[in-house]
Amino acid sequence: MHISDGVLNLPIAATAAVVSVGVIAYSAKGLKSEEIPKISLLTAAFFVASLIRMPIGPSSVHLLLFGLLGIILGRRAPLAILVGLLMQATLFQHGGIIVLGVNFLMMSIPALVVGFLYQKYNSDKGVFIRSAILGGFAIVIALMFLITALYFSDDMYSHGDFSVINVLVISHIPLIFFEGVMIGIIVKFLYRTRPQLLGG
Template structure:
C-alpha cells in the first residue's frame, strides 16, 4: 500500500509503527545469509510490480503480490515488504515516510496469515491453494486498511462515494486477478524452480 502522510491520525500512525517494529524484529530473527538472495529477488519483483499504478477515481489500484510473498518467503516476507515500501517512499514518492508503519502493517500481517494458511492447505492442489491465498491476501489488506481509516476519521466513510466505498469497489477485481496470477506464478515456479517454494 502507498498511503500518503497525513491520511492516518497520529495515534494510528504511532501504534502501527510500534507493532510494525515488533513484526519486523520477528521476521529478521534467525535470518541466515543463504536466505538473503531469495529475499532480494522477491523484494525486487515486489518493488517493480507494486510501483505501477492504475488510477481509479480518487484512488488507484496496483498489483500487491502479498500472497506470492507470503508463499515464497513465509515469516521473512515482512523484510521484503519493508524494504520495498521504503524504496518506493524514498525514491518514487509512493506512500509517506511517516505512514510507512501503517503501510507496512497493512501488508505484512496478511503476508504472514496467508503463509500460514498456504501451509495448512497442503492437501489442496497447488494452483488452487496458491490462488486462494493470493485472493485472500487482497481481502485482508483492504480490511486492515479500512480499519485503519475508520480509526483515524469518520470522514472516510461518509457518502455513497466515500473513500472506503471506492476503495472496496476498486479492489474487488484485484482479488480475482491476484488469485489467478499467484496461482499461475506458483505453478510455474513449481515446474521450473521447485526449491524456491519452501514454506
C-alpha cells in the same frame, strides 16, 4: 493500496510503527546469509510491481504480490516488504514515511497469514486453486486493514454512497480475482520447476 502521509491521524501511525518493530524482529530472527538472495529477488519484484498504479483517493490500485511473497518467503516476507516500501516512499513518494508502519503492517500481516496457510494445507493436489485463493485472500485482509485504519482515523472517509472507503472496496474487487489467478499461475509454475523455492 499504499496510504500517503497526512491521511491518517498520528496516534494510528505511531501505534502501527511500534507494532511494526515487533513484526520486523520476528521476521528477522534467525536469518541466514543464504536466504538473502531470495529475499532480495522478491523485494525487487514487489518494488517494481507496486510502481505501476492507479491513484484512488488517498490510496491506489496496483499489483501487490505480498501474497506471493508470503508463499515463497514465509516469515521472511516482511523483510522484503519493508525494503520495498522504503524504496518506494523515498525514491518515488509512493506511500509515506510517517505512515510507513501502517503500510508495512497492511501488507506484512496478510503475507504472514498466507504463508502460514500455504504451509499448513500444503498438498500435491490443487496447487493452482489453493494459491489463487490465498493470493486473493491476502488482498481481502489488506483491504480490511486499510478500511479499519481509515475509519478510525477520520469518519469522513466512510460518509456517503461514494465515500472513500466504498470507492476503495469497489476498485479492489477486480484486483482480488486478477492477482489471485496470477499468483496461482506463478506458484503452479514454480511448483513444477523449482518446488524448493516455495515456503520460506
